[in-house]
Structures are given as structure tokens and as C-alpha cells.
Amino acid sequence: MTRRPLISLIIPIHNEEEYLPESLKSLKEIEDQFFELLFILDRCTANSESIAMQWFPDARIVKKESGKWKNSLAENFQLGFEASKGNIICTQDADATAPHDLGPLLGRLQGDVASVAPTLLTRKDVVLSQSSVLLVGEDP
Numbered sequence: 001m002t003r004r005p006l007i008s009l010i011i012p013i014h015n016e017e018e019y020l021p022e023s024l025k026s027l028k029e030i031e032d033q034f035f036e037l038l039f040i041l042d043r044c045t046a047n048s049e050s051i052a053m054q055w056f057p058d059a060r061i062v063k064k065e066s067g068k069w070k071n072s073l074a075e076n077f078q079l080g081f082e083a084s085k086g087n088i089i090c091t092q093d094a095d096a097t098a099p100h101d102l103g104p105l106l107g108r109l110q111g112d113v114a115s116v117a118p119t120l121l122t123r124k125d126v127v128l129s130q131s132s133v134l135l136v137g138e139d140p
Contacts, residue, residue, distance in 0.1 A: 006035040006036075006085065006086040006087050006088065007035050007036075007086050007088045007089075007090060008035060008036050008037075008038060008080075008084035008085060008086030008088070008089050008090065009027070009036070009037045009038070009090045009091070009092065010038045010040060010076075010077060010080030010081070010084060010089065010090070010091045010092075011023075011037070011038070011039050011040065011052075011091070011092050011093070011094055012039075012040040012042055012073060012076035012077065012080065012091075012093065012094065013039055013040065013041055013042060013044060013048045013049075013052065013094040014042040014043065014044060014048075014072070014094075015044055015045060015046045015048060016048060016094040016095050017046050017047045017048050017051050019094060019095040020048060020051045020052065020094050021051060021055070022097060023092070023093075023094055023095065023096060023097055023098075024051075024052065024055040024056065025055070025097075026097035026098040027055075027056075027092075027098050028055065030098065035085065035086045036059075036060060036084065036085055036086060037056050037058075037059040037060070038059065038060045038061075038062060038080050038083055038084060039052045039056075039059055039060070039061050039062070040062045040064060040076040040077075040079050040080050041061060041062065041063045041064060042064050042067075042072060042076050043064060043065065043066065043067070044063075048094070049061065060083065062079050062080065062083050064076065064079060077091055
């Protein structure tokens with residue numbers, strides 16, 4: 001019997017409540033694939049936290065009150081990596097929707113690194129994505 005991998009999904013948020021419902025809706029149908037969901041709130045002043053918790057009340061919240069790095073997004077991912085407990089780390093921006101077939105893809109991860117592209121809600125013409133799936137270790 002194959003053990004199910006522990007998958008952590010990290011979503012950095014910075015006042016993106018306009019896009020958050022559509023982004024989170026795309027994850028709702030595959031939420032059982034995740035071991036944990038972490039929202040990294042990057043100095044949010046709007047309703048991002050309450051929207052996120054309405055969709056996923058059991059998610060973990062990591063609040064960042066100030067930035068120390070020049071690259072805020074990289075810092076958010078690092079905070080998420082440090083707080084996560086999974087052996088597979090997924091990241092998705094708050095302004096992106098998960099591919100409709102992400103659930104089955106997660107079950108097929110092998111090797112060291114995999115990447116899955118989302119649909120960006122803010123700039124649908126952008127070719128490069130800001131969402132990825134990264135295998136970070138073996139089952140303990």
C-alpha cells in the first residue's frame with residue numbers, strides 16, 4: 001500500500017480580496033488532496049483573512065506585519081516553507097486559479113521537482129506563471 005504524500009499548499013496574500021473568492025473556489029473541489037493549507041498574510045489591510053477563512057476555516061494563518069527582504073513574494077514563500085509540515089510543497093498566488101486537473105496531477109508526483117501552471121486572474125495574457133508544485137523530501 002502506497003502512503004499518501006503530505007501536501008502543503010502555501011498561498012501568499014496581499015490585499016487581493018477582489019480575486020480571492022475565484023482563486024479559492026478553484027481549490028475547493030480538490031481540498032481533500034491537501035494535508036494542510038497555509039495563508040501567508042503579507043501586511044493585509046483589507047478583508048483577505050476573513051474571505052480566506054470563510055472558504056477554508058481549518059487553514060493555518062501566518063501573518064507578516066513587516067517585510068525584511070527586498071523581494072516580498074520570496075519572503076512570503078520562505079515563511080510558508082518554514083511553517084509547513086508537508087513533504088510536498090505547493091504554492092499558488094492569490095490571484096490565480098488552480099488547473100482543473102490539479103488533484104489528479106498531485107497524486108502522480110514523482111522525482112524531485114514538478115511544476116503546474118495556473119490561470120492568472122489579474123493578467124490572463126501572462127505566459128509565465130507564479131504557481132508551482134515542488135517536491136521537497138521523501139516520506140519520513
